[in-house]
Amino acid sequence: MMSKGPDQPPSYSTLIAPFLQASRVCCITLNEADKIRLIGTPPEITPAIRLAIRQGWGAIQREQNYAGAHEFKLMGNPWHGQSEEAVRSRKLITAVLKAMANYGWNLIQAADVSKKQSDKDSLFFELGPVQDPQADLFSISFNRSDRIRVIDAPHMVPYVQQAIQTQWKYGIQMQQMYGGAHEFKLSGNPFYSDWNEAVYARMLLSQILANLRSQGYKLYTSVDISIGTDGMDLESWVFRRVGPAWS
Missing domain, CATH: 3.30.1360 (Gyrase A; domain 2)
Structure with missing residues (x-):
């Protein structure tokens, strides 16, 4: 088997949610003008987020593995939404939060953890004791x-x-x-x-x-x-x- 050279990137499998004893934490990031990345989320969350994107925003251009995260690239630019698109982008983020809550993942904090220009918040979730299928x-x-x-x-x-x-x-x-x-x-x-x-x-x-x-x-x-x-x-x-x- 060929060994990786010093300039080759490491291989990443799908990331699992970090945990300590009974606690589980995952993250969703909003990237560039049109991307959402699921970092450490369980596999059953992905179809729910896919549906939330389609209901809250619209079409998805493509999906891919990004360094172990599941990345959605959306049609259009929700994070640069102007005029009425700005309303749709809020519908989108609310739909994503609701989908996570349906599966028992409660938001811990939305945090700005990047010094990049035009950065957006990262969303950190913790798995709660019960699911909330009627989350409002x-x-x-x-x-x-x-x-x-x-x-x-x-x-x-x-x-x-x-x-x-x-x-x-x-x-x-x-x-x-x-x-x-x-x-x-x-x-x-x-x-x-x-x-x-x-x-x-x-x-x-x-x-x-x-x-x-x-x-x-x-x-x-x-x-x-x-x-x-x-x-x-x-x-x-x-x-x-x-x-x-x-x-």
């Missing part, structure tokens, strides 16, 4: 300097609206459906604010969290999924209903 998740995105979009949760729109009306003194300029999401365009610029407005913006966000918590939903993660201008892109929030599998 939705997302809220903050866009430009003055917009809030409630995605796939029309029943939560009144609670977001109440938070804006009570905590943002400049009020709502307009509302519309945008790419299937309910969009609030606020008067003023809460996400590019100074002085007193910076305080009002944080009170607004706190009230959104409180209102949704009162309805049984808690913030599951705040995640950076966009290739934006450094320091200018905003994270998106994903909420999950509290229950026996996650609290």
Whole structure:
């Protein structure tokens, strides 16, 4: 058998989830403008993520083994989504998180662990004690300097609206459906604010969290999924209903 030279890369088999005693951890990364990599996930997760991608985003261009990770290359550019595609990319990440929760994998942390330009968060999961086939998740995105979009949760729109009306003194300029999401365009610029407005913006966000918590939903993660201008892109929030599998 020919031995590997010093310049040849090592061979990788499919990676298994790291574990210590009863704990199991895996990772999903968002790469370049159009890729998702499953690192250390169990084999039964792959078909569920494939279905989540198709439901949340659309077509998959190809799949391959990437240094032991299962990589999906998507059609289009979800991590550089503009206009209504930005809504679809949030639907995609929510669908992936829901698929993981269905199999009992709960998110530990979304973390920025790269210094690359235009990097995005990596998602770390831990296997919980029970699966959650009825996991209920939705997302809220903050866009430009003055917009809030409630995605796939029309029943939560009144609670977001109440938070804006009570905590943002400049009020709502307009509302519309945008790419299937309910969009609030606020008067003023809460996400590019100074002085007193910076305080009002944080009170607004706190009230959104409180209102949704009162309805049984808690913030599951705040995640950076966009290739934006450094320091200018905003994270998106994903909420999950509290229950026996996650609290």
